[in-house]
Amino acid sequence: MKKFLALVGIVIAMMVIAACGADKTEDTENKGAKEEPQAETKTLTIKHELGETEVDQNPEKVVVFDFGSLDTLDKLGIEVAAIPQNNVPKYLEKYEDEKYANVGSLKEPDFEKINEIKPDLIIISGRQSDMYKEFTEIAPTIFLGVDTERYMESFEENVKTIGEIFNKDKEAEEQLTAINKDIEKLHGEASGLDEKALIVLANEGKVSAYGPSSRFGIIHDVFGFAPADPGIEVSTHGQSVSFEYILEQDPDFLFVIDRGAVVASGDGQSAAKDVIENDLVKGTKAYKNGKIVYLDPDFWYLSGGGLESVSEMVKEVEGSLK
Structure with a gap:
């Protein structure tokens, strides 16, 4: 009987030890799960x-x-x-x-x-x-x-910065590659022309001219159009000019951005045509050859430097060559 009781005691002791071991293992596992570090924000x-x-x-x-x-x-x-x-x-x-x-x-x-x-x-x-x-x-x-003196470089830097912040590096790079391919094609066509271009901003009956390294100088600096006047003053608001000046420069291409279409009227409708195409401007090669190009002020004045706007800017200017 004593031997039997002793055997029962040993069995019970072994069961208790096994149970304690299981509880300890479970506690350890649970503790480990609770202490698992969370992913840190980069x-x-x-x-x-x-x-x-x-x-x-x-x-x-x-x-x-x-x-x-x-x-x-x-x-x-x-x-x-x-x-x-x-x-x-x-x-x-x-x-x-x-x-x-x-x-x-x-x-x-x-x-x-x-x-x-x-x-x-x-x-x-x-x-x-x-x-x-x-x-x-x-x-x-x-x-x-966008730094207009280095338009494409700063544009690309900005896009890549956004790509980095939002973990969209690959998508940003793909978009930039496509735009640069289109620009390379446009530059090849425009830089081979003998014709020259003038860029003006129309605003409530007045006009300002923009040249290389200016707010809209991408047409010269990046797209490859030779300026009708290389000496235009570089400033945010452009160089105030007269219609006599436009006739004197006699550009082959006259690119027009209508500020009033998005600021004064706000409806995106160009009111500049009646002002720009007066008797003086009608004497230019641009008018005679149908090369007065009204650029979309949404892209050029309001949102320049975006993936969509730069892509559309390229398309608009390339369209002037057709």
């Missing part, structure tokens, strides 16, 4: 014209004050939280929907509204550069304006 250091900014990759709430950047974000399928909804380019009019917060205008941001959104990233350009400090006090802010 932080990027973005260098831009106004400084360096620490940005978390794939930010969720993005406020955009540059329509060129909005264009690129849209092309890459990246959602935004808010934009200034005044004078939005027609091809980006979906962003006027109430699902996107309205944060004022390009020159007068609604900082109170931006604060309410609590954005993870703010993108600005030239029109907001003087307010950079105010933006940085709300959220990480980067400047993605």
Whole structure:
């Protein structure tokens, strides 16, 4: 009997030890599962014209004050939280929907509204550069304006920056490759011409001329058209000129951007034709040969420097050669 009881005791002890071991293993496994580290958010250091900014990759709430950047974000399928909804380019009019917060205008941001959104990233350009400090006090802010003196380089840098931030590097590179291929073709055709071009901005009956390295100088610097006047003053607002000046330069191509179509009337309809095609301008080779080209101000004035806008700019100018 004693031997039997002893044997039973040994069996019970072994069962207790086994159970404790199982509990310990389970506790260890559970403890290990609880302590498993979560994936950390990758932080990027973005260098831009106004400084360096620490940005978390794939930010969720993005406020955009540059329509060129909005264009690129849209092309890459990246959602935004808010934009200034005044004078939005027609091809980006979906962003006027109430699902996107309205944060004022390009020159007068609604900082109170931006604060309410609590954005993870703010993108600005030239029109907001003087307010950079105010933006940085709300959220990480980067400047993605285009440097017209090095248009394609800065455009590509901006697109690649967006690609890096939102993990869309491959898609961004593919888009840039396609655009550069089209530009190479256009440049080959335009640079071989004997004809010369003049670029003007029409605004409420007045005209300003733009030459190489200017706001619209991409036509000369990148697309390859020789300037009718290489000495045009380089400035944001262009060099104020008369219609006598246009006749004197006698361009073979006259490229016209109508500011009033998107700022004054806001309907995208060109009102510049009646002003531009007066008796003086009718004496130019551009008029006589049907080479006065009215460029879409949405692409050229409002949202230059975007994947869509630059692609369309190439197509518009190439169309003038046909």
